[in-house]
Amino acid sequence: MATVQDSDFDSLVPGLPLSRRTFVGGSLAAGFALAVQPALGQSVVVTPADGLVAGEITVPAPDGVALKAYRAQPAGKGPFPTVLVVQEIFGVHEYIRDVCRRLARQGYQAIAPNLFQRQGDPAGIDSVADILAKVVSKVPDAQVLADLDATAAWAAANGGDGARLGITGFCWGGRITWLYAAHNPKLKAGVAWYGRLTGVASAMTPHHPIDVVDKISAPVLGLYGAKDQGIPVSDVDDMKADLAKAGKRVEFVVYPDAGHAFHADYRPSYRAADAADGWGRLLAWFKASGL
Template sequence: MLVNDSDFDSLVPGLPLSRRTFVGASLATGFALAVRPAQGQSVIQTSAAGLAAGDISIKAPDGVPVRAYWVQPSGKGPFPTVLVISEIFGLHEYIRDTCRRLARQGYQAIAPNLFQRQGDPASVGSVAEILSTIVSRVPDGQVMTDLDACASWAVANGGDSARLAITGFCWGGRITWLYAAHNPKLRAAVAWYGRLTGVPTDATPKHPSDLVSQMHAPVLGLYGAKDQGIPVSDVEDMRQDMTRVGKRAELVIYPEAGHAFHADYRPSYRAEDAIDGWARMLAWFRENGV
């Protein structure tokens, strides 16, 4: 079931951001915090009937068992694999349902809990706390090796090693760009409103705009012109930079969309743009052999 789409501006006032600068105090606007979701209950409900699905544990290189949600079509496969990366709100029902939607399209989907060492976003009372006590403490390097572990697990459990893709939303959109520059075996990446620029920190030493020349996989980026945390100028600069170094990217800007326009459990959801983005994502995967 779909609800009527609505345009909902972020509660955090927008700040002007230049190509290479990012105001530290505006970290929250980089995630366009329209609301604090309670349960992440997806309006679109996708049944797991006829699919193989469940909660799994994948051992990371540091020995930590990373919890994840896994789903794929019934049968042995091998199936093309998509790593699904959450927003700052973690592995809740919206992300799980997104995985089931992908499985209905023939994919094995794995959504890891990339915050588990730092905390559980669902147990924190405010967005500011999620950012300061959990998200800001998650090292990019740790995330990359956790995703590598998920990719390896996929190959041993019904996934096709030659057909690996990644998609992510908001915080996960930025991670999607980073993973496209990290894993040479990745075939395709789709970043939904992922932040492109930033100041370096110990946890986040580089951002997508710093890694243009290192991109291994073609990237589809889906953005909203009314996103108060990601200026259109950043998206256009990324488009030009990718073209300049000969890297393949398609960057789509939806004129009436803000941030989180795919998140059907939030007021920012825009059904028409979300449906179009989803169709583009599936076409991008297939165009690139996933």
């Protein structure tokens, strides 16, 4: 069965190059919907909430929206170093919540805000093409960055350590991780999992990671797959060269046999060894960065 990656949302956003329109095609999209829809997937890694403070919270957003988020942290007073967890196109589903619990078991306060809340709920849409067209393509970067700022502020006032802030994100969230590293000068570190690095500017996405290299202030670890059909290794090489020229502290790991979404344990793309290696690198990166 053919599959489509969530990085292919490029093809449904107006103004992006035709060469990336690999998504369009009835049989491809139809096959993908049942193959990897998060509500149907079975996660390989299941992290219990025992001994943690975990559950839904509400974050006051700048525009007055009561932003829903999932928070997990160790029991106790804290303050704990905070990690913002940024979703894939499928929203804050069980896999993302489990990532928060995994981080909480390592001593972090991990929070995944629902960054699509205003635009719609991907869980109620059974077509990936519709998720991309009806929800993801309508989410402006400026809104996302402001919501992440609000989440960081909530964390600092509710058991988190505002001086120790990190971020990690997957696919759509991987791209946002790079952008947030250029947006928030107080960020200590970021880890971007197979996030898109290039693209054509639009009203919703005026800049892409490669456009904001000079503004990146936090050390970022990029984790990518050499067989990712949506993010060529040449894009990684270009980003790496630009960051090196700008004197930024970054590191890239490209897994030779991995494709896109190799950490997503509820999807056929999951590669257990590469996911485990990447997770270990994430923890080491955060600790080396003072988190």
